[in-house]
Amino acid sequence: MNLSHVPRLLKLAGPMILSTSAITLMQIIDAIVLSQHSSEAVAAIGPAGMAVILFQGFLFGTAGYAGTFVAHSHGRGDARGVCSSAWLGIHCSLASGVLALATAWPLAQLFHLAGHEPLVAANETSYFFICMAGSFFPVLGSALGGWLSGIGRPAQVTGVTFLSFAVNAVLAWGLVLGEWGMPRLGIAGAALATVAAQAVAALLYVVLFLKAGGYADRVARRLDWTEMRRFLSLATPMGLRISGELAAWTLFLVVVGRLGTVELAACSIAFRINGMAFFPALGLGQAAGVLVGHARGAGRDDDIPAITAQSLVVCELWMLAMAVLFAIASAPLMAVFAGSGADAARIVETGSLVMKFVAFYCLFDAVNVMLGCVLASAGDTQWIARTFFVCSAVFLCLLWLIDRIAPSLVAEWTLATGFVFATALIWSLRFRAGEWRKIEVIADAEAPVPAHIASGEATT
Known part of the structure; x- marks a missing residue:
């Protein structure tokens, strides 16, 4: 390749x-x-x-x-x-x-x-x-x-x-x-x-x-108020999507916390450990977004599928490595944060189960992160925000039903993993459809000014 x-x-x-x-x-x-x-x-x-x-x-x-x-x-x-x-x-x-x-x-x-x-x-x-x-x-x-x-x-x-x-x-x-x-x-x-x-x-x-x-x-x-309105029309959905995602996972933790203090502690630690995988993946996604922005600005839309595919391979390799780590070393990782209190052993045991789900959904989250960043950089922020809010609403409604009818850690984390998989699939289908090619992010360029402003070099 x-x-x-x-x-x-x-x-x-x-x-x-x-x-x-x-x-x-x-x-x-x-x-x-x-x-x-x-x-x-x-x-x-x-x-x-x-x-x-x-x-x-x-x-x-x-x-x-x-x-x-x-x-x-x-x-x-x-x-x-x-x-x-x-x-x-x-x-x-x-x-x-x-x-x-x-x-x-x-x-x-x-x-x-x-x-x-x-x-x-x-x-x-x-x-x-x-x-x-x-x-x-x-x-x-x-x-x-x-x-x-x-x-x-x-x-x-x-x-x-x-x-x-x-x-x-x-x-x-x-x-x-x-x-x-x-x-x-x-x-x-x-x-x-x-x-x-x-x-x-x-x-x-x-x-x-x-x-x-x-x-x-x-x-x-x-x-320029015209350009600011144009900017906000694309940027505000991006901000709402970020806050919406944080809110959805925060509410997930709140519902899990209803199962008990041990379950809440284990899940909170699992999310913290997951940051070891997520933040590097997000950095890769944002880097891919910059490359996509450069390509779209230069009129090279045909380069974007290759940029996306290669970036996704790198991100998946990273997530695969972290998934293996999470799966085979879940107990030692949980023990680092579980402390030495009376519930420490139960937190480690429960957290080890949760980390198996985290390891599995990491593989889908690579697609989620990468394609989310690529689509956003291509200008498809409004569709992303609308679709994510619909997906989150369905996720939280199903979570509420599970909590009311048959609350269990396995059921709730199975739903969470399904949510990650579903959004990854939806982002993939959206990217393949190519609707992002029709979106114009910036207006026509104005008259050029000295190149040091674009390159970031100091003035003399």
Whole structure:
């Protein structure tokens, strides 16, 4: 099989894996540090962190779609289009920041209605409010990170991401535990550390953008409402699909939790372990999306099936390796996170069963992730969003029926695996139908400007 697109795919994928994992990895750092602070803080960061990702997922998905516009413009050699596309993401980030700041406090109060212990609810409220109020920084970082990826400069994304990790780790240790003369703020310190790290990353992205001449073209940075509406018509469904997917799997965990604490703990750990497979696959999918954007922008739609097929082979090989690991080493993997409490042995036993399902559906999830990214980069976001919401509604209705009629871990995970398989099949059929070829992502290119803006090189 011809693998001509694989080297470029792998070059792009590494930084994107880090980028997609950034928030989750920061929350893992926070959880480790908070374990040295209090059990209430550890309990709070799980639901509060999930809620942050759920709400910010919509903002990320929308503003970050600017990277697709950048990739299309870069592929067609439209330097001004590259700059204008990046500014679409910046303008969207500003609006997202204002929206998140306005809704952070009322949304945070909902944790007091969840029925958790008062101290846990207070910690959840504090963490969510601070992270949500600071949403502008990670959303701006997502938009400008998409600009760098879209012009083929992923190494800089890697550098910024590593630095933000370092800032988060140092500040989390100091602000949570009161080390190095810093105030002891507990979970609020963890949230402040995360926002500060995201702000540093956003600032670095802005510096890189300015050095590349991103502010030099007044026409490119001007807000064009016609183009913004066009952008939002494609980007908003992408943001809704991301939030919808997070909501569906969160509700799945809620229903599984009705079976018992051991089942909930086992499934929560299984999802965390699954991240070892999912985030690299997502990075591969996003890298394939950039290649698709370049090809579509250059008018090479006939290259896209080959790009997709080769990228899917790489993703399937990765998922196959992880599926084998999950199947043969499920118990040791679960034991790492199960702790040493009275229920540890039951959690490991239950989790080992769950990991067999995870190992099986990983093979379908490769198709899900890859074709979802390819279709989105080709501009088919509205159809993806509508179809996914229908599939999710059917999934959740069947899950509710199982919970009411014959609740069991095996039945619920069988349904979840079927859901993953069904969406993978639907995405495959949609891609093969070729409807994405009829979608125009960006308008006709405008007059060219200096090439350094498109290439990301600094001005002289």
